[in-house]
Each structure stands twice: as C-alpha cells, then as structure tokens.
Amino acid sequence: MNVASDTVAKVLQILHEEIVPAQGCTEPITIALVAAKVREVLGILPEQVSIFVSGNIIKNVKSVVVPGSGGMVGIEASAAMGIVAGDCSKDLMVISGITEQDMAGVRECLERTSFKVIHEKTPIKLYIRIEAVAGDQSAEVEARYLHTNLTRVVKNGQVLLNRGFSPETFHTTEEDRSILSVRLIYDLARTIDLDLIRPLFRQVIDLNSTIAEEGLQNTYGVNIGASILKNIEQGIYGDDVRNRCASFAAAGSDARMSGCPLPVMTTSGSGNQGMTASLPVIKFARLKGHSEDELIRALFLSHLCTVHIKTQVGRLSAYCGAMCAAAGVSGALSFLMGADDDTTAHAIVNTLGNVSGIICDGAKPSCAMKIATGIYAAFDSATLASYHRDLHGGEGIVGHDVEATIRNIGVLASTGMEQTDEVILKIMTSE
Incomplete structure (x- = not known):
C-alpha cells in the first residue's frame, strides 16, 4: 500500500499534536x-x-x-x-x-x-x-x-x-483523525522515512525510560512496578519478558502519580497513556535485541493506534485510557514479532475484547496497577493472535473487524459509560 505524501504529512502533524511533554x-x-x-x-x-x-x-x-x-x-x-x-x-x-x-x-x-x-x-x-x-x-x-x-x-x-x-x-485538534486506520498505521510503520519521526520517538524513549527507572529505584505510590521486579528477583515470578515489561511500564506511573517532577511524553492528553504506549515496547525491544530503527517503527505503531482508539473514546471518559494504549502495545508487540497486518489487527481486537471493562476512577497511584494489567493483556493478545486464536465479530462488543471494534469501543465509552462516570464521581466526592 503506497501512502500519499499529503496523508503522511497529516499523520506527522497528528503525531506532533498528540505526543507532547508534560510534567x-x-x-x-x-x-x-x-x-x-x-x-x-x-x-x-x-x-x-x-x-x-x-x-x-x-x-x-x-x-x-x-x-x-x-x-x-x-x-x-x-x-x-x-x-x-x-x-x-x-x-x-x-x-x-x-x-x-x-x-x-x-x-x-x-x-x-x-x-x-x-x-x-x-x-x-x-x-x-x-x-x-x-x-x-x-x-x-x-x-x-x-x-x-x-x-x-x-x-x-x-x-x-x-x-x-x-x-x-472536540476529539480533534488541527488534523482530521478520521484518516487513521490500523491498516494505514501498519503500512506507515513499515515504510515511513525514519528521519521524519526519529527525533520525536528518541525523546519518548529518553523521557519515559528515565521516569520508569526512577520508579523502579525509589518508593512511589503502591510501587507495583518495583514490586513486580522484586518478585522476579526473589523467584516468586518468572524472569520473563512479560513480567519485565509490565514492571517497567507500571514503574513510570508509580512515580508520576505520586508527584515525581520528571517530565514524560504524553499521548492523547495523558502521560499514563504515553508511558503505556511506549515503555513495554521499549523494554521488549531491548530484551529481544531489536535495533533502534525497529523500536521506533513499533513505537510509531503503538502511539498512533492509541491515538486512533482514543479519538473514538474522547479525551476524558469513564473508560480507562491506559487500555486504549494497551491495545496499541499489543499491535506493536505483534509488529516486532514479524506479524502481518491482519495478525496485528487481531492482536488489537483481542486486547479490546478483554480489558474494555476497566474503568477510569481518576488519576491516582492505582493507575500503575491498571497499566500492569493492560500490559499483561497485551502480551496475551499478541501471542494468541500469533497462534491465529482470535476473538470474533458478534462476540460481545467485538465487531466484524478491528475498525468496527474500535467504533464499538467509542460507543461504549461515550454513551454506554455516561452514567458510570456520574456514579464514579458521586462515590469519589462522598468519601
């Protein structure tokens, strides 16, 4: 699939609008x-x-x-x-x-x-x-x-x-997000000139990895990231790539939710989404020996899929945005495993069909726990897709393809969870 130059320009504009630093x-x-x-x-x-x-x-x-x-x-x-x-x-x-x-x-x-x-x-x-x-x-x-x-x-x-x-x-800024699709994102991830995106994603790697290391080395919040790592070191958990990636991703949120002043690169208005979309992919690529070029292409896919899904959900919702990013991660993991576009799309659907019931009940230390859950789901989804074991259209909220599923997630988040949002706020403000 050859992507027109004006489409590439629009996608680059979306990237630079949606992936920005925040403290x-x-x-x-x-x-x-x-x-x-x-x-x-x-x-x-x-x-x-x-x-x-x-x-x-x-x-x-x-x-x-x-x-x-x-x-x-x-x-x-x-x-x-x-x-x-x-x-x-x-x-x-x-x-x-x-x-x-x-x-x-x-x-x-x-x-x-x-x-x-x-x-x-x-x-x-x-x-x-x-x-x-x-x-x-x-x-x-x-x-x-x-x-x-x-x-x-x-x-x-x-x-x-x-x-x-x-x-x-309201879910857009300068560029129309309707041009995005998983197929377009996958094709661009394979073919885009890396010089166009390398500086942005090097900043993502640098800032988000730095705060993740801070979360692993010091005590913040519930410290789920460091706790997973401790369990690995003590032999309670297996020393595998899945646990290492979940630990790394959660540690960044541990630090950020508990006041760490280090900046992060956000995605779709959220640092937790930005860290979820990046940190497990970074850790996976490093552990598996992927080159920087391969990592940047996978980060491109993960972040743009997150933006694509989050566009349907909206900036703030009762639907946990980290699960949007976890779906993007499952696609990036499949991409790094050498999967084709159909398998990558199935990995995303598997994640959305699994963890879409996780609510957003505000920013707080437990966000790190949800991120770890999302990363574990992303690994399960990507590996199932690699075995051609997929969730099918008509099963619950899963649509007939990845784009229909993403649209269904948007309806669930914006319409189906409207009252959920009100109940969550009432519970939180009555404490």
Missing part, C-alpha cells in the same frame, strides 16, 4: 496552566479565585500529587502553583521551574487568597474556567476539550480571546 498528571497541570494565564492577564496576585471544573477534572485531580509541591493534591493547590510560579508559555510544562521558595509563596497564597471550587454541570468532559479578582481588576480564562486549548480570555469585562471547537469535533 505531572495533565489535569492538575491544566488547572495550573489556566491559573498561570489568569495571573498573567490580571497582572497582580488575585484576592479571590473561583475555579469552575467539569466532573472529570474533579475526578482526575482529587487524588494525584502535583509535582514539585511537596505532596500537595487537589484543585486549589494546582491553581495556586500556577498563579504564583507558573509560566503559561510552557504549556503542560507550566510549573516545571518551581522552586522551594516558590512553594513558600504558594502556601502563603493558599492561606491569604479566597479559593472557591465549583462543579460546572457541563457535557464537556474537559472543562476549566478560572475567574480571579484583585481590587477593581478581574480576569477570566477558560479551557475546553483539550488540555492546552484556551478558548476564552477576558480582562475587566473585555473579551481578549473567544474561540473553541464544536462538540462534534
């Missing part, structure tokens, strides 16, 4: 980004701050440690860090330069400033609006649909910016 969990960091922009527009420290957020933002900020905060969690802490020390020009690296001196200012801001958090009843899953007042000065900044998509900026009642995506296209 910390992207939802609290987005609050910090909006807050930093509010402070920039206001020009002075605010006296009153009102933070309007969607339910999914509440869910994903409640329990995750903000990096550089000394253990702080929550919406108010994220906003205060953005206000005091944020640089909104850095996007999702907005608080990457924060110091202990800055944190003293953050703690003082939290004591002296009136913060109010309001649950905005909106169908938009990713919604943040921060209104700030200081004396007779006021500012308002809003973000919708995507983590860095600032849609409205107002100062003293004067609208400085007013834009946004329509509900029908």
